[in-house]
Amino acid sequence: MRTYKWMAAATAVLSLTALTACGGNDDTAAGGDKTGGFKIALIPGVANDAYYGSVACGVQAAAKASGSTVDVQAPKSFSPTDQIPILQAVVAKKPDVIIIAPTDSKALYAPLKQATAQGIKVVLVDTTLEDSSLAEAEVTSDNIEAGKTAAAKLLELLGDKAGSVLTVNLSAGVTTTDDRFKGFAEGLKANSKIKDLGQQYSNNSVQTASSIVSATVASNPDLIGIFSTAAFNTEGAVAALRQAKDDRVTIVGFDANPPGVKQIQDGEVAAQVVLKPYDEGVAAGEQAINALTGKEVTKKITTGAVVATKDNLDSPEVQKYLYSFTCPAA
Known part of the structure; x- marks a missing residue:
């Protein structure tokens, strides 16, 4: 490719x-x-x-x-x-x-x-x-394996921290994101210090995703991680944490669209799983x-899939898989 x-x-x-x-x-x-x-x-x-x-x-x-x-x-x-x-x-x-x-x-x-x-x-x-x-x-x-990859990256980023982790999903019945959550939940079990809060559905709404994260931050002071299964959810999660001025929570998402890349560059998202x-x-x-x-x-x-972070974002292996409307030259 x-x-x-x-x-x-x-x-x-x-x-x-x-x-x-x-x-x-x-x-x-x-x-x-x-x-x-x-x-x-x-x-x-x-x-x-x-x-x-x-x-x-x-x-x-x-x-x-x-x-x-x-x-x-x-x-x-x-x-x-x-x-x-x-x-x-x-x-x-x-x-x-x-x-x-x-x-x-x-x-x-x-x-x-x-x-x-x-x-x-x-x-x-x-x-x-x-x-x-x-x-x-x-x-x-x-997507199950990609979800496990997301969990492994989040656990790596969290290190020895203990606390709770939330998954913001799209809607029930979407096979890709359902499988991402399955893989993530399985991978999260590798660290007994992490409490899995399970998933909540945004129903494809940035605003709903933001509300979910805002409510979770308020009700779970030990929240240290968010897994987002799709771009809508990541955008909402970033907006909620920005409004709360909370830099304790680490986000791992699924978004290599241009806005998702910028979220990495700006330090608002720690890692994106790139399909x-x-x-x-x-x-x-x-x-x-x-x-x-x-x-x-x-x-x-x-x-x-590959995982993009600020450290490897400019590497050829990641760059060639970033999503775009511009087709590669023939």
Whole structure:
């Protein structure tokens, strides 16, 4: 994977719909079977999120190799309420394949089943379904392992301190963040001095996350650590601690978007777990093309993670995985 150029926070509001792959040649084999020029629909979890910008760049890279096109349609919020109508509109256009990050492990099953019933292939990327049997392939991070990595980093940062730790999660039913919490809670058991306060849900709201952290700081004077499973929660946690003028609490989050990088640079977040969305996008695109051309498909692919801190933020290994709408040069 090539080095990323990450953009300033102000440019992170660029719409994912601007990311459209070139190509579209109607390539056919001698026997008449199509070998390229496919119509790929990509439905990320939410618009204006550089994580999904990187996923889109990866899908584009895979699509370009087969002369296929990518149409990106993203919901305005990470919710099935916004995503399902977009999925239904995409199905009506009859693409060859839909690559989607389901915003709910159950609610997206029925509309995706309707897509496959019409002969449209489905590949899941980033998030998945409770019953993923309808998908040709699913590509996701190993979020349980990434959660354990977050716990190990927080325990390292806390050293010999004793106290309580809170997890701020998104909402129940999101497979990626549910798994992050599972891994984190398991990893936290390695230190008997730490009291695990469990998780509270922000329901994708920065304001709710901020309120949760403010209330926890007030009711738990021994609070020394916060684990945030996603960018919304980290932003809310940072705002709450800033308002409380509390520098005793160490935050470990999951955010390599430009604002998340700045949080590290400013010392407001001690570490961010950085996933590999570009790699996810490439793998999802490749498996989609394989499914369409009759090649062998790898049913499940998982990608890893690295941890970014102020000390290693400028290292090549971290820099190449920071999330961005700017695709690597061909």
